[in-house]
Amino acid sequence: MGFSLTGTHVIFFIASVIIASAVSGVIIAVITDVTNSLSERGERVQEQLDTEFKIINDPENIPTSGSYYLFYLKNIGGSELSTSNVTFNLFINGDIIATANYNFSESSVKKDEVTTIYISNSEISTGDQTLRVVGPQAIEDKFSFTI
Amino acid sequence: MGFSLVAATAIIGVGLVMAIEIIVGITLPTMTDVHESLKDMKNRAIDQIQTQISITDVTSTSNGSNYDINITIDNIGSVTLETDYFNVLINGTQNAFSCSKPNIYPENEVYFNVYNFQETGSMRLKVVTNNGISEYYDFTIP
Numbered sequence: 650m651g652f653s654l655t656g657t658h659v660i661f662f663i664a665s666v667i668i669a670s671a672v673s674g675v676i677i678a679v680i681t682d683v684t685n686s687l688s689e690r691g692e693r694v695q696e697q698l699d700t701e702f703k704i705i706n707d708p709e710n711i712p713t714s715g716s717y718y719l720f721y722l723k724n725i726g727g728s729e730l731s732t733s734n735v736t737f738n739l740f741i742n743g744d745i746i747a748t749a750n751y752n753f754s755e756s757s758v759k760k761d762e763v764t765t766i767y768i769s770n771s772e773i774s775t776g777d778q779t780l781r782v783v784g785p786q787a788i789e790d791k792f793s794f795t796i
Numbered sequence: 797m798g799f800s801l802v803a804a805t806a807i808i809g810v811g812l813v814m815a816i817e818i819i820v821g822i823t824l825p826t827m828t829d830v831h832e833s834l835k836d837m838k839n840r841a842i843d844q845i846q847t848q849i850s851i852t853d854v855t856s857t858s859n860g861s862n863y864d865i866n867i868t869i870d871n872i873g874s875v876t877l878e879t880d881y882f883n884v885l886i887n888g889t890q891n892a893f894s895c896s897k898p899n900i901y902p903e904n905e906v907y908f909n910v911y912n913f914q915e916t917g918s919m920r921l922k923v924v925t926n927n928g929i930s931e932y933y934d935f936t937i938p
Contacts, residue, residue: 658799658800661800662799662800662803664800665800665801665803665804666800666803666804666807668804669803669804669805669806669807669808669811670807672808672811673807673808673810673811673812673814674811676808676811676812676815677811677814677815677818680815680818680819681818684818684819684822684823685822687822687823687826688822688823688826691826691827691829691830692826692829694830694833695829695830695833698830698833698834698836698837699833699836699837701837701840703928705883705885705922705924705928705930706885706888707885707887707888707920707922707932709888709920710885710887710888710889710920711888712888712889712890721883721885721890723883723924723928725840725844725926725927725928726840727833727836727837727840761878761881761926761927762881763883763890
């Protein structure tokens with residue numbers, strides 16, 4: 650009987666340690682996942698806050714080069730911007746421009762510097778137009794001009 | 797039973813301490829970074845509101861068959877501006893320029909020079925500051 654009582658205690662002890670370890674493991678795993686997601690969300694918010702750009706063209710004089718209109722995009726935010734057809738989408742009067750019909754002069758633009766967007770003249774007709782540039786984290790700038 | 801309870805409580809307690817350490821260790825740096833970015837954005841917005849320039853004079857002088865253009869700009873805002881990051885657009889096209897000073901302090905003026913400009917006639921000048929504030933000026937190259 651004495652041995653049985655000790656055995657029962659040992660079994661209860663092992664069971665309680667296993668259950669406690671499992672509970673701790675689950676808590677730590679859940680907390681780690683939630684915290685990592687929070688951290689990633691924080692990085693996205695930080696990128697949103699750091700991203701700011703502006704089209705600085707003269708709206709009455711849009712320069713051309715060959716079969717392209719040139720638009721100057723100035724990075725007035727707090728971090729370097731990756732400029733490509735993937736990170737930026739362009740809209741003329743609300744219609745999206747096919748990625749094949751525009752490109753950037755550089756693959757990235759540092760803070761305070763300017764990059765040139767080349768937009769095929771087939772995308773822009775004459776008259777009053779509005780260009781909407783949507784960049785990383787959906788930050789955007791609108792620019793009204795006349796051709 | 798008593799010892800089992802103590803052991804289980806200790807294990808869960810250690811687990812909770814580890815969880816708190818994970819929360820503090822990851823969340824605090826993230827919050828600090830976001831706070832810094834928010835502060836930077838606020839400062840940029842304040843600088844933009846307080847930035848204002850005025851183009852007071854534009855002259856052109858003959859340089860062979862081309863022209864050198866001298867642009868006088870006053871800083872009439874309350875922010876010091878970095879001239880290296882200005883942009884000068886004449887009739888819509890960006891032009892290379894040199895400037896007499898690296899910074900324009902409030903209530904000071906600087907001269908921008910565009911050399912070997914090839915066109916003549918009526919011109920529309922746009923000067924853009926490092927933080928995107930701009931000013932226009934119409935002039936004629938005879």
